Amino acid sequence: MNELVQLFQNQYISVVAGGLGGILTAWLTQRVLNRRGIFSYSVTHNRVGITSEDPVFGSVAVTWNGNTISNLFLSTIEMKNESLNDYENVIVRAYTSDTKLMTEQTQLLESPNILEWSEKFRKQLHVEVGNSPTDTQWSIYTGQREYVVPIFNRGQVIRITYLNSAQGSSTPSIWLSATLKGVKLKYRGPQNQILGVPQGQAAFVGVLMGLVILVALALLVSEPWIIATIAMTYGFVAQIPGAYSIKLARRIREAIGG
Incomplete structure (x- = not known):
């Protein structure tokens, strides 16, 4: 039981859980708003x-x-x-x-x-x-x-x-x-697009994903230079996974809505 409490008290786990909770809240809020005609x-x-x-x-x-x-x-x-x-x-x-x-x-x-x-x-x-x-x-x-x-x-x-x-x-x-x-x-x-998604949205989602990845690396990798290298490399292409994530979320939303 004590091990379970310590796990939830771990700051890294708290960050990941908080980030995922924020994303879920944002998605649910957007879904409620989209029930209105926009x-x-x-x-x-x-x-x-x-x-x-x-x-x-x-x-x-x-x-x-x-x-x-x-x-x-x-x-x-x-x-x-x-x-x-x-x-x-x-x-x-x-x-x-x-x-x-x-x-x-x-x-x-x-x-x-x-x-x-x-x-x-x-x-x-x-x-x-x-x-x-x-x-x-x-x-x-x-x-x-x-x-x-x-x-x-x-x-x-x-x-x-x-x-x-x-x-x-x-x-x-x-x-x-x-x-x-x-x-x-x-x-x-007019907005600049990447893979059919506005760049600003793709960058925002990409950064959120990057934070989750960074926390996971901090938990799993002991060498700081490896973490820094992966983080810098991801930073150059963060918009791409962000754009694909938004497109996937749109497909899921359409499937749920339709």
Whole structure:
């Protein structure tokens, strides 16, 4: 009995148990939070061209359908269902205050499906045969879009690409909103990825794993230089096991949730 008490009093065992307990608590907390609807989206802008007068290179003009415009961008928006729930009839709205939206391309990734405009948006832009769009309709078309996603499963991603022109600044400004009870939409800026996992997350998990490995080495290896060498080597590649661990956790989460 005394040996068992001494084992639990061992500081190394306490560190390992505390670390594992923290990881388990974080996982359970994330699972509870993910029972709520969480969508996230990111936006990237790529410049296609710009109209300018240069004394060296001369006059450069960007045109769209024969009309000269000050600049031209391709902006791509991706929205992901990060929750453990599947949703139906999700209304997604893209809007801007200082950017002129032109043509678009939409897709539900890993499927042949595109996004359809909502019935409300179709009615707003409906033009009778023989008539021309009104100024109000042009303003709506170039300033916003509204789509309906019939089925948006967990883990799925929708992608929307707009050809557009920034009007009031040097880069476009395009945002998303999602209308669905119990769903929260979060904006996520562009992140560097490693094996499909954000580098920051991979590094954090990799460091936690490294601490557990370090404690195990301290218990099992008596030579400090061996511990230091292994720890330094692991430090250079810590993001890789961290990324694989996150991907494995995602698969387990999806299996439990589905």
